[in-house]
Amino acid sequence: MTDLDKVDRAILAALQTDGRMSNARLAETVGLSETPCARRLKRLESAGYIERYRAMLSRSALGYGVVAFIYVRFAVHDRTVATRFEREVQAIPRILSCHNVSGSADYILQVVARDLDDYGSFMRDELRSLPGVTSVESSLSLREIKASTGLPVP
Incomplete structure (x- = not known):
């Protein structure tokens, strides 16, 4: 900088x-x-200060009424399993972000769904079947107070 x-x-x-x-x-x-x-x-x-240009799409206009933050835990911390999990997460469009974190969870995901039924199907059919996942905990967003407006430019 x-x-x-x-x-x-x-x-x-x-x-x-x-x-x-x-x-x-x-x-x-x-x-x-x-x-x-x-x-x-x-x-x-x-120089890499600008990685790419993209449009910010409206979740509500596209029919995504649910935003969830999911705390994913692994029972066994095997690098091969974690690599498979990360690769599969990248291929799921409804997962907006995935962070490997410290603390009680191994990963935190931000996910969108059309409604609670759609979210339940995603949890049951996709997320819980990903490699390494032994437990998940969800927090549903009730209201977005601040959306990402970009990085602070010092």
Whole structure:
């Protein structure tokens, strides 16, 4: 982060707000002309500060009324089983995120479902059959207070 100046940080912050922003608008937002702005943007992409661009989709418009956080525990901590579990989790689209964590759970998953019946089917038919899973505990989101708006840009 030592090679990022104030303008680089402004570019990163602006793009997190609107990833489809045109170069002309981005340049105006950060106080540059278009060519230097495009050069800086290319450098930030090449240096790995910007991994990719994507759209944020509406869960409700797509019919996902349930968001759950699932605490997954393994009885046996075998690297081969954990690797299989992680590979299979990556292939399930309704699992939005998966974190290997410390504490009483081995993994925490964020999952979406259409409704409670759909969530129950997912738990019974998919999650509990994944390699290594011996117990699961769920917390259902009642209301989202803050959604990810991107990383803080120091």
